[in-house]
Amino acid sequence: MLQTLRSKILFYLVLISMIGILIVSFFIQYGFEESFNSYLDRNREKKIDRVITEIEKDYKKNGHFTTDPVSGLLHEHAMTDQLYFQLYDRFGQLQMDSSNIRGMLNSLGLTEPAPIGEEWHSRTYTIKVNNAIIGKLVALYPKGLIDDEYTFIQTIQLYIYAAVCLTIVLAIIFSMLFSKKLTFGLKKLSFAAGELQQHNLDIRIPLSGLPTEVKQIAISFNNLAESLAKEEMLRKQFTGDLAHELRTPLATLRSQIEAFQDGIWEPTPQRLQTSHEELMRLVRLVNELEKLLAAENPQIRLEKIELEAGSVLAALWEIFMPLFKEKGVGLYIEEPQQEEMFEADKDRLMQILSNVLNNALKYTPEGKNVTISVQTEMEGYVGFKIQDEGSGMNEDDIPHIFERFYRGDKSRDRKTGGVGIGLSIVKALMDAHKGVIKVKSRLNKGTSITLWFPQED
Known part of the structure; x- marks a missing residue:
């Protein structure tokens, strides 16, 4: 597992992408839920303030608590928002109570039954008229989301999960494509190196479509292959040249020696001088080669x-x-x-x-x-x-x-x-x-x- 470079690149790209996607989706969902709950709390506070304002206005107008129009407003919130109120006068006597509406609606089958063990929040507000306390209002509402709110948040979560799944699929697809493109040049380089090892000196790596870093390696490889091809050509050329340089004096010496052996030529000083010149030609050639080897010695000391x-x-x-x-x-x-x-x-x-x-x-x-x-x-x-x-x-x-x-x-x-x-x-x-x-x-x-x-x- 993860033996090839492409598999390693693919694995780490997908891993990093998934970690990033999960972190981002978590913060999006967490942030949205927090923002939505804050919005609901602010909206609820506005409704409670409206009820308190209506109660104070009605009391100021009539001098006592009346059921109209406050009672209608309390019933409206009870029916639509599951927001219930209990109104007490300054002596603690209950004047209005909309919390019993839920029981009536449940008995008539108009709302979902209350879950067993459902928890409720309650908040108490002091009601004043002309800086005098006239009573208190208790607001009751269930913990968590209700009805449309719950449906809305579930829909948002569904979209988030769908987006996460789609993003993960896209990340895997693009990671596969990217890893393939990234290793494509290296595969070319590996193939070309194998061909060069098999003495295919004409092999070259096409530069089109390669990343800049891989392209630089490919250029260096092509230069190396070209240099090796040139060296091979020079080696073959030198072999031919050297063979020619050796063949001429050796052929001359051979023919002269055979002529001496067969008695065709007399070994006169002039003929021996000619043979000696051919021999010295060979000596000079060997000396030149020795000089070259000495000069190219990396350990040469000056x-x-x-x-x-x-x-x-x-x-x-x-x-x-x-x-x-x-x-x-x-x-x-x-x-x-x-x-x-x-x-x-x-x-x-x-x-x-x-x-x-x-x-x-x-x-x-x-x-x-x-x-x-x-x-x-x-x-x-x-x-x-x-x-x-x-x-x-x-x-x-x-x-x-x-x-x-x-x-x-x-x-x-x-x-x-x-x-x-x-x-x-x-x-x-x-x-x-x-x-x-x-x-x-x-x-x-x-x-x-x-x-x-x-x-x-």
């Missing part, structure tokens, strides 16, 4: 020291100038106008900048230029901007270039021999430094990558 941006640029110039000169690409360094200090792991920093510079050199044709400058626009950071005049890239590729094994233009990477993990290493090391990467690129115009390093840890 030996941060305080560095000066200008000296970093000078070191890059010394390292890369020969390579750029060999390809015929210009390398320009824009020295900062003042010292800019920041904290970073020097070896990892040089690895980051070297990877980006190698990419810039790789995709910048002969006769074009690459420029490195120091940026200070972002408060609390020092940036290294590497601007090339290379082939650039599509805007759709920019968000993905730091993903592992991603390739925007596979043919271009094939020619350069890359496997798409150099920038992944850059991203992993920048995350370790808590740095920020900004990329701008235009196809056939060039690319600029700005690497921002925090000035303080």
Whole structure:
């Protein structure tokens, strides 16, 4: 019982609704009965005041108690309101008594017999004329409601009970509908999670009709599914790329070794050098993969020291100038106008900048230029901007270039021999430094990558 979320929501909604309905109906009924009894009491007092006024007026006019018109008024109240009076003079002698009318009516069968043990109220009023006491009036009336009053209050109670029952039924119906609507999105999410567990990476949760809170979870789930699908696509793509990268040198080595074994080739120094180059190509590939694994290690430890941006640029110039000169690409360094200090792991920093510079050199044709400058626009950071005049890239590729094994233009990477993990290493090391990467690129115009390093840890 109450194992599912919907059953729990339904139970508590119905429980709270019924408690609220019962409390409200109790106070309505109690308040109405109290108000109705107060109304009857006030109405009765008005009738008694009217009788007292008539008695005083009649006495003042005649100088003694007469039966007319007071007697008619007493009989009227006795017949219609079950309100009886006993009038006594100042000596205690009974002058009028309308209480015996009930017995007469009962004997004639004109009223319901008085219930056994029926209780009566009595109130005594002093009658004065010119501030002189002339007698007293005793008003008698049964406790509780009578005749039409009782019928009226029963009818009201019946309506209240009917309203309570109808409200309870409506509360149950709407609670069922609400609990179903509330858990509808969670059921969708549960079903989608099961599909994702079964490796259905195309599953997505429709957002229409979902509550805001569930919609946020659904959006996060869809983003997760999309990310997993993308990772799966990259994994398959990388598997194919890696197989291709391994197949070419392995096939070359195999054919050369078999040629040596079959005596078709002589193991000359030139041929051995070719085999060695293919072997080193495999070694470089494995080394790149090892670097990526090391950079993405969550327990990577950085030996941060305080560095000066200008000296970093000078070191890059010394390292890369020969390579750029060999390809015929210009390398320009824009020295900062003042010292800019920041904290970073020097070896990892040089690895980051070297990877980006190698990419810039790789995709910048002969006769074009690459420029490195120091940026200070972002408060609390020092940036290294590497601007090339290379082939650039599509805007759709920019968000993905730091993903592992991603390739925007596979043919271009094939020619350069890359496997798409150099920038992944850059991203992993920048995350370790808590740095920020900004990329701008235009196809056939060039690319600029700005690497921002925090000035303080």
